[in-house]
Amino acid sequence: MKRLSILGSTGSIGVQALEVVRAHPDAFQVVALAAGRRLDLLAEQVREFRPQVVSVGKPEGAQELKEWLRGLPVKICFGEEGLGEVAAYPDAQLILLAVVGAAGLKPALAAVRSGKDLALATKEALVMAGALLTSEATARGAKLLPVDSEHSAIFQCLEGGGRAALKRIILTASGGPLRQYPKERLASVTPEEALNHPTWNMGKKITIDSATLMNKGLEVIEARWLFDIDVKRVDVIVHPQSIVHSLIEYVDGSVLAQLSPPDMRLPILYALSYPDRLEHPFPTLDLLQVGSLTFEAVDRERFPCLEYAYEAVAVGGTAPAALNAANEVAVELFLNREINFAQIPQVIEAGLRGHRSRSGESLQDILAVDREVREELSQTYRDKVRQAS
Numbered sequence: 001m002k003r004l005s006i007l008g009s010t011g012s013i014g015v016q017a018l019e020v021v022r023a024h025p026d027a028f029q030v031v032a033l034a035a036g037r038r039l040d041l042l043a044e045q046v047r048e049f050r051p052q053v054v055s056v057g058k059p060e061g062a063q064e065l066k067e068w069l070r071g072l073p074v075k076i077c078f079g080e081e082g083l084g085e086v087a088a089y090p091d092a093q094l095i096l097l098a099v100v101g102a103a104g105l106k107p108a109l110a111a112v113r114s115g116k117d118l119a120l121a122t123k124e125a126l127v128m129a130g131a132l133l134t135s136e137a138t139a140r141g142a143k144l145l146p147v148d149s150e151h152s153a154i155f156q157c158l159e160g161g162g163r164a165a166l167k168r169i170i171l172t173a174s175g176g177p178l179r180q181y182p183k184e185r186l187a188s189v190t191p192e193e194a195l196n197h198p199t200w201n202m203g204k205k206i207t208i209d210s211a212t213l214m215n216k217g218l219e220v221i222e223a224r225w226l227f228d229i230d231v232k233r234v235d236v237i238v239h240p241q242s243i244v245h246s247l248i249e250y251v252d253g254s255v256l257a258q259l260s261p262p263d264m265r266l267p268i269l270y271a272l273s274y275p276d277r278l279e280h281p282f283p284t285l286d287l288l289q290v291g292s293l294t295f296e297a298v299d300r301e302r303f304p305c306l307e308y309a310y311e312a313v314a315v316g317g318t319a320p321a322a323l324n325a326a327n328e329v330a331v332e333l334f335l336n337r338e339i340n341f342a343q344i345p346q347v348i349e350a351g352l353r354g355h356r357s358r359s360g361e362s363l364q365d366i367l368a369v370d371r372e373v374r375e376e377l378s379q380t381y382r383d384k385v386r387q388a389s
C-alpha cells in the first residue's frame, strides 16, 4: 500500500489521480490533499478518501471546510504553509504535485527536501528552477517521476533501452486546437476557441499553452532537467492523434516510442505505481480503430513560443523563470480578454528579452524574478489596453 499526498486534487490531473486511486484501493491510500478554491469538491474527496490532513487556498476556505467536515478526524490548514505541510507530510511516501503554475514551486522543493519521491505534473516548477530542484532531489535521494504523458513516454522508453547510446528525444505535440488556423486568423481567436482542445481535456492554463505551443516549449525545458539532456537533442514534431506520446532515438538509428490513448490516467498510474505496473481498468489502445498515425513539422512562424523556450535555455540562469512568468501573465490577460491571442507571444517575448538573467541558484532569486516580470508585464499591458480604449 503506497501512501499518497495529492496537491491540486480538485484539478484535471488531481481528479484523474483520484480515479486511479479509486480503481486500486489495495495499492494506494490518500493521506493528504491540497486544493485552492473548489471547496465543495474537496469536501467530497475528504469524505470519500479520508485523508489525515487537507489544505485550501485561503483561511476563510479553511473555516468553511471545517464546518462542513465537522466530526471527521482531519486537520485543515491553508495557504502556502498548508501546501508545504501537505507536500512534506511525514506519513506520505509519494507526493503527486498537480497544482497549476508557479504556485507549485515551493511545494515541489518542500517535497524533495523531505526526501520524498515526487510525481510531477506541475512542469512550471521544473521550468522555473530545474537546476535547484534536480540537485536537491539528488542530494536527498528523492526521485522525480514524470506525469506529463510525453515525459512518461520517454521515461518508459529509457527504462527499456537505457540511455548510454541515446541520440535524441522527440517530443510529440498534438498541435492544439488552432493547428490549422492561418496566421491572419489568430488575432481574432476567442478564449472559447482556444480552450476547445481536440484530443485532451485539461485545465484552462495548460489548454491555452497547448494552443500557443508554449506547452511544448515548457516541456522541452522539462525534458532538459528530467533527463539531463542538452535541449539541442530534444526535437518536437506534431502528431495530431496524440497516440504516440513521444519517442527516443538511439545512435544506431533505432527509434522507440510509447503508445496509448490520450488518457492522462495512464501516465498518472505509471508514476504512482512505479517501478511496478498495475492493471489499467480504463479503455486501452485499439490501433485498428485509430487507423492511421500522422506526423508533421511544427510551424514555428505561426507558433513562435516554442522557439522562446529554446532561447530561454540558451540564455540560462533565471531566463526560463522569466519566460514562465511572462507566459502566466499572457495567458491570464488573454483569458480575461485584455489581450488577443496573437499578442500572447508578444508578451512572452517582451518578458524574456526584457529580462537580464541572473544565476538563479537560489529560490529567492527565482521568486524575485517571477515577481518582477509579472509586475512589469501586467502593468505595461494593462496601460496599453487602457490607452487604446
Ligand SMILES: NC(=O)c1ccc[n+]([C@@H]2O[C@H](COP(=O)([O-])OP(=O)(O)OC[C@H]3O[C@@H](n4cnc5c(N)ncnc54)[C@H](OP(=O)(O)O)[C@@H]3O)[C@@H](O)[C@H]2O)c1
Pocket (backbone or CB within 6 Å): 007, 008, 009, 010, 011, 012, 013, 014, 034, 035, 036, 037, 038, 039, 056, 057, 083, 098, 099, 100, 101, 103, 121, 122, 123, 124, 147, 148, 149, 200, 201, 202, 203, 204, 205, 206, 264
Ligand atoms: N490536465 C492535464 O491533462 C495535464 C497534463 C500534463 C501536465 N499537466 C500539468 O499539471 C498541472 C495541473 O494542471 P491541471 O490541468 O490539472 O490544472 P487545473 O485543472 O487548473 O487544476 C489546478 C489545481 O491546482 C489547484 N491550485 C491552483 N492554485 C493553487 C494554490 N495557490 N494553492 C493550492 N492549490 C492550487 C486548483 O485548486 P482549485 O481548483 O480548488 O482552485 C486545482 O486543484 C499543470 O502544471 C499542468 O501543466 C496537466
